[in-house]
Amino acid sequence: MKFLVIVGDGMADYPMDQLEKRTVLQYADTPGFDRLASEGELGLARTIPDQLPPGSDTANLSVMGYDPLRYYTGRSPFEAASLGGELSPDDVSFRCNLVTLSPEGSYADKSMKDYCAGEISNEEAEILIEEVKKKLGNDEIEFFCGFNYRHLMVWHGAPEDWKLTPPHDISGKKIAEHLPGGSGSAKVRAMMERSFEILADHPVNRKRVEKGLNPANSIWIWGDGKKPLLPPFEEKYGLKGSVISAVDLVKGIGLFAGLKLIQVEGATGNIDTNYSGKAEAAVEALKKGDDFVYLHIEAPDECSHRFETENKIKAIEMIDSLVVRRIRADLEQEGIDHSILLITDHATPLSLGTHTRDPVPFAIYRSSNPINKPARTFDEDCAAKTGLFLGEGYLLMDRFIKQE
Ligand SMILES: [Zn+2]
CATH class of the missing domain: 3.40.720.10 (Alkaline Phosphatase, subunit A)
Incomplete structure (x- = not known):
């Protein structure tokens, strides 16, 4: 049968x-x-x-x-596995969205303008995530390119206490109160801030702005999960x-x-x-x-x-x-x-x-x-x-x- x-x-x-x-x-x-x-x-x-x-x-x-x-144990471990992210029991996977933050002020002063970065295309996203990988990835923290605005990050041996906010829950709001919390959050906040420096003026985004589209000017880390057994x-x-x-x-x-x-x-x-x-x-x-x-x-x-x-x-x-x-x-x-x-x-x-x-x-x-x-x-x-x-x-x- x-x-x-x-x-x-x-x-x-x-x-x-x-x-x-x-x-x-x-x-x-x-x-x-x-x-x-x-x-x-x-x-x-x-x-x-x-x-x-x-x-x-x-x-x-x-x-x-x-x-x-x-x-x-959350959605991201399944997606990470499908994209080739091997998870050990000590690892934590995260969703890594490409988002549009408003341009003004310091990083924490910005607002969540668009949680899906104007429905960015796969082709554009791939280039931007490659750039993020090159500048922010290492043996400990890996990035995986998914589709459109939805990507993944795996932190090998990560802390487990996280307080993370889905970007679609804070549309139009100031991000200050919603930045990552938990014992590993300083590192993740620093990466998100750095991603703005890497992405905001990237040629892919300059072209998007010229066309009147929202630029994918930051990563947003959320959706933590451990390997399901x-x-x-x-x-x-x-x-x-x-x-x-x-x-x-x-x-x-x-x-x-x-x-x-x-x-x-x-x-x-x-x-x-x-x-x-x-x-x-x-x-x-x-x-x-x-x-x-x-x-x-x-x-x-x-x-x-x-x-x-x-x-x-x-x-x-x-x-x-x-x-x-x-x-x-x-x-x-x-x-x-x-x-x-x-x-x-x-x-x-x-x-x-x-x-x-x-x-x-x-x-x-x-x-x-x-x-x-x-x-x-x-x-x-x-x-x-x-x-x-x-x-x-x-x-x-x-x-x-x-x-x-
Ligand atoms: Zn379904």
Whole structure:
């Protein structure tokens, strides 16, 4: 038996007037999803415990079978791992944003003008982070280039008591009261201050200012986290497997769980991602000896954050046709016995543009034991009506794999 988890990030939603009071999952044309729901188990799972933030980090940990209350140590360690930052137990990883500070006065007098530095491009960011690496990096403190304004720093043997502020929480405010606190903060403050000297007048930023764009004139250090100690997936479930995702966070969770990463050309994390390429890679991996594949698609979540209803519907329909239906057809044609868990990690309602902690629908289908509930569809409402509810979402993986 081969096991495949398909995660459509942020698919769950609320009913919307413009969709005739239906949710996106109800409105979209998804015969592949509905077939999984009508031939398998359908229910709701709570992927995010009340005590934790409703993020893709906590939610995907749950879906992968790890209790976030026990294993979640922050978001940055996962992203650092995906970008090549090896974390030892003494290390601390941090988010290192490129931000725009206001020009006036000394460093502490400045305000947080733009936490994402005018959505700086990858090309520009890469040049600036290289410069930061050269001038501020050393054996003890390493910088890793991520995407756009989101980068990472790893401090080997760092102190552990930090008081750091997310830059998006202080938009427009004076930074003085929000500069890093904790026993290692003097060093980090000095680096941030120095980064302004390095970046403010950099040619990349001069060009941005000429074009009327916000310059990425400082780094901002926040989001500290230590290495999460996840027991290997293979040990937990007896299955060898892989992760397919465009998102560093999900790749990092996979790495800490001991899963292989499969890179897919054209996997972007957006609506234009290579759906077919991901489906093909998943089937290939299962054919070539993997017992388990975790296939994650970010697009629906991105569309929700941008309030793009049409695109979210489109993304979900593409996951249905190019991923779910395609994979089933391929596996059936190859005569491979398979179980599929279809789920969304959390809801990202279009009306809010942000994640919520609502329980999410899931379906578990087994080719060896299909059931027959033809009226069922894969959506929030239908999943709630079956009465199957998992309060601890991380136990869903046990149900999926061990109760087979
Ligand atoms: Zn997510």
